[in-house]
Amino acid sequence: MSVAYLYHPDCLLHEMGSEHPEKPDRLNVIEKQIKISQLKEKIHRYEAPLATKQQLAQVHDSQYIEKVLNFVDESGVGFSYLDPDTMLVINTPNAALRAAGAAVHATDLVLTxxxxxxxxxxxxxxxxxxxxxxxxxxxxxxxxxxxxxAIKEYGLNRIAIVDFDVHHGNGTEAIFANESRVMLCSTFQHPFYPYSGTDSANELMISMPLSAGASGEHFRKAITEHCLPALHNFKPEMIFISAGFDAHQADNLSHLHFLEEDYAWVTKEILAVANQYAKGRIVSCLEGGYALDILGQCVVAHLEALMG
Ligand SMILES: [Zn+2]
Incomplete structure (x- = not known):
């Protein structure tokens, strides 16, 4: 499999304080682990471009886009809280535009x-x-x-998203709640932040809540019994992965006990579905993962599995 790897150093500049778990070093440990792995020679590197306002406006409200892009330091402290644990700082707009631009460019690379x-x-x-x-x-x-x-520019009609971050992807679910072309399969710790995911009436929103303490074995059972049959039934033309690695047992932000091999396993299962229905087309985006001593290994396990 030919794998593109999208990154941009601007993503390191968004910094919400040294105590905040969502820190620049998350990307540095991934880079470091890739450099010492066999992947270094195999991946094809691309710089993430800036997303355009038009691309963002497909899923975001224009006033909200302007609010993020035009950071106003009203209090003079150098940051502004948009929610209790999400701070807008001077370098946030560029990092956020690169992160969204990466997903757009990744989609172009795969669909061309x-x-x-x-x-x-x-x-x-x-x-x-x-x-x-x-x-x-x-x-x-x-x-x-x-x-x-992918829907607007390439006319895709069946896109599946698999989200194995430990937190429910409430934003993704809300954005595609009324979209019959998008299926979302997600595993997450429950009850846990953001306390959503178990009340969806939409049959394309496949939720697999896991109790605190659940291991990779519980995860594999949920994927095997619920996610894979739903994917086979849906026959996606392309698969997106919300690749969060914060359900790892070493991650202090959650209480699940996944291991690197569980991420490799689920990735292989998703790849098999992609090969069967979707010409092998997958775009995977990093979400959570805060244990700096194992995040790099988790991403390498995921990428090695994606290479087949
Ligand atoms: Zn998370």
Missing amino acids: NQHNIAFCSVRPPGHHALSDHAMGFCFFNNLAVGVAH
């Missing part, structure tokens, strides 16, 4: 057959971002912007 697969190693993450509202460390819903681009 330059690569079957693309991974966006970017931050800030996206899956909690609502159309008009930042939330849970997220500003723009990067993956949703990519999905909307």
Whole structure:
């Protein structure tokens, strides 16, 4: 499999304070692990472009886009809280535009057959971002912007999203709640932030809540019994992955116990579905993952599995 890898150093400049778990070093540990792995020679690197306002406006409210892009330091302290744990700082707009632009460019690379697969190693993450509202460390819903681009520019009719971040991707669910061309399969700890995901009436929103303490075995059972049959039934033309690695047992932000091999396993299962129905087309976007000592290994396991 030919894998594109999208990144941009601007994504390091968004910094919400040294104590904040969503920190620039998340991308640095991934880079470091890739450099010492066999992947270094195999991935095709691309600089993430800036998303355009038009691309963002497919899923975000224009007033909200302007609010993020035109940071006004009203209090003079250098930051502005958009939600209790999401701070807009002077370098946020560029980082957020690169993160969303990565998802758009990844989609273009895959749908113009330059690569079957693309991974966006970017931050800030996206899956909690609502159309008009930042939330849970997220500003723009990067993956949703990519999905909307695939629908608008390439006319895709069946796109599946698999989200295995430990938190429910409430933003993605809300954005596509009334979209019959998009299926969302998600595993998440429940009850847990953002306390959503179990009340969807839409049959294309496949939720697989996991109790605190659940292991990779519980995860694999949920994917095997609910996600994979739904994907086979839906027959996606393309698959997007919200790749969050914060359900790892070493991650202090959650209480699940996944391991690197669980991420490799689910990735292989998703790839098999993509090969069967979707010409192997996958765009994967980094979401959460805050344990700096294992995040790099998790991403490498994911990328190695994507290479087949
Ligand atoms: Zn998360």
